[in-house]
Amino acid sequence: MSSNTLILGLQWGDEGKGKIVDALSKEVHAVCRFQGGHNAGHTIKVNGKQTVLHLTPSGILHPNVNCVIGNGVVLSLEALDKEINGLIDTGISFDNRFYVSSGCALILPSHISIDKIRDKKESIGTTGRGIGPSYEDKIARRAVRFGDIGNQDILRQKVELLVSYHNRLLVELYNEKPHDIEDVISEIMSYKHLYDKYCTDTQGLIYDWVKDDKSLLFEGAQGTLLDIDHGTYPYVTSSSTTAGGVSTGLGLGPKYIDRIIGISKAYCTRVGEGPFPTELFDDNGKMLAEKGHEFGATTGRPRRCGWLDLFALKKAVFTNSVTDICLTKLDVMDEFSEIKVCVEYQNEEPVYKTFRGWDSSTVGISAFENLPIQAQEYINFIEDFVGCRISYVSTGPSRNQTIHR
Numbered sequence: 483m484s485s486n487t488l489i490l491g492l493q494w495g496d497e498g499k500g501k502i503v504d505a506l507s508k509e510v511h512a513v514c515r516f517q518g519g520h521n522a523g524h525t526i527k528v529n530g531k532q533t534v535l536h537l538t539p540s541g542i543l544h545p546n547v548n549c550v551i552g553n554g555v556v557l558s559l560e561a562l563d564k565e566i567n568g569l570i571d572t573g574i575s576f577d578n579r580f581y582v583s584s585g586c587a588l589i590l591p592s593h594i595s596i597d598k599i600r601d602k603k604e605s606i607g608t609t610g611r612g613i614g615p616s617y618e619d620k621i622a623r624r625a626v627r628f629g630d631i632g633n634q635d636i637l638r639q640k641v642e643l644l645v646s647y648h649n650r651l652l653v654e655l656y657n658e659k660p661h662d663i664e665d666v667i668s669e670i671m672s673y674k675h676l677y678d679k680y681c682t683d684t685q686g687l688i689y690d691w692v693k694d695d696k697s698l699l700f701e702g703a704q705g706t707l708l709d710i711d712h713g714t715y716p717y718v719t720s721s722s723t724t725a726g727g728v729s730t731g732l733g734l735g736p737k738y739i740d741r742i743i744g745i746s747k748a749y750c751t752r753v754g755e756g757p758f759p760t761e762l763f764d765d766n767g768k769m770l771a772e773k774g775h776e777f778g779a780t781t782g783r784p785r786r787c788g789w790l791d792l793f794a795l796k797k798a799v800f801t802n803s804v805t806d807i808c809l810t811k812l813d814v815m816d817e818f819s820e821i822k823v824c825v826e827y828q829n830e831e832p833v834y835k836t837f838r839g840w841d842s843s844t845v846g847i848s849a850f851e852n853l854p855i856q857a858q859e860y861i862n863f864i865e866d867f868v869g870c871r872i873s874y875v876s877t878g879p880s881r882n883q884t885i886h887r
């Protein structure tokens with residue numbers, strides 16, 4: 483019997499989704515991305531070698547696993563080309579196993595200009611990858627889509643219309659330089675090989691795989707608190723990062739999702755601006771940042787660090803109908819004498835419960851019983867509080883440093 487699994491973030495991204503998707507990939511027929519774009523940075527570590535993926539699904543390191551970029555993803559051809567070439571150089575093959583939806587909205591150079599100039603004023607702290615403006619144009623029904631590359635006339639018409647509109651924004655509203663329409667068309671056409679090789683009807687593929695009883699894995703990007711509807715609006719990304727995004731972003735009904743694994747760090751981080759009530763500005767915060775190497779995998783920006791927010795986590799479990807939690811980076815908390823978790827809010831201030839630390843190494847421990855008793859108590863408390871089984875605990879960045887309970 484096949485079983486389809488969704489893996490997504492329960493916080494503000496960077497929970498360790500890439501590591502867990504990679505670790506669970508070898509069991510599945512295909513790994514599919516359904517939203518976001520190259521704002522994501524998913525890190526995988528195998529035999530000491532680290533790979534950071536932005537667009538390619540985190541199943542790509544397993545040679546027999548198919549990888550799909552669904553219609554819900556916004557696509558930078560430049561970023562995709564660069565990433566594919568980099569991976570091919572390390573010996574990874576994309577032949578007959580990598581598929582990109584013809585429905586993906588393209589990220590154009592003018593989207594990136596608009597994103598960057600706007601963020602100077604709006605201060606969301608975006609990744610500057612053109613994600614927001616590209617989703618705006620998709621919703622406004624004027625996006626250029628990947629499949630449009632197959633028809634030169636349609637492509638030209640659509641690019642002319644869209645880039646003229648962007649140029650008006652850039653010149654009249656933001657006092658910036660316009661983009662040359664011919665240059666944009668030539669740039670898109672310089673990536674025609676990507677269209678020729680990888681562009682397809684991914685929904686059709688997924689339909690066939692489901693009919694053939696193949697197991698699929700759906701890989702979320704960003705996290706629940708960055709969701710356009712359910713996140714800390716307006717300090718969010720522009721896509722549906724929560725479970726509902728799978729259906730719209732791949733064209734597959736919700737009944738085909740059998741398990742939903744929500745990933746949460748044992749503490750909390752955030753990159754970019756926006757509220758973060760449990761943020762730490764003291765030595766504890768510094769220790770989390772240092773021990774957890776908390777720097778963004780896409781932009782290199784330092785991540786803000788704080789205690790785990792169980793109030794928010796419980797809500798995220800509901801929002802996504804999470805069936806299993808994976809708690810990551812437990813080892814980062816090894817040296818703390820005290821650990822706090824937020825259990826409620828009073829007058830908008832977090833109220834904490836304090837735990838004794840375990841003060842011993844959990845790095846690489848792969849059986850729950852071998853964890854220090856204080857760590858077991860911490861995990862059991864979280865599980866009871868949010869009302870969802872913690873089926874996986876991650877104790878290091880490598881593929882095998884995982885407890886499966």
Ligand code: GDP
Nearest residue numbers: 496497498499500524525779811876877878879
């Ligand atoms: P993603 O965006 O959710 O895939 O997460 P990122 O790759 O952006 O960030 C997670 C970081 O933590 C990466 O550097 C991982 O290698 C690392 N990581 C993942 N799980 C663990 C863990 O259990 N312990 C430690 N120490 N590092 C981890």
Ligand code: IMO
Nearest residue numbers: 495496521522523607608609703704719753754
């Ligand atoms: P992964 O998949 C963490 C954040 C940005 C910014 C906000 C909006 O690696 O978990 P955007 O460029 O998307 O318009 O930026 O969202 N952000 C992420 N933070 N991890 C990510 O992806 C992120 N992708 C976007 O920092 O605050």
Ligand code: MG
Nearest residue numbers: 496523524779
């Ligand atoms: Mg990341």
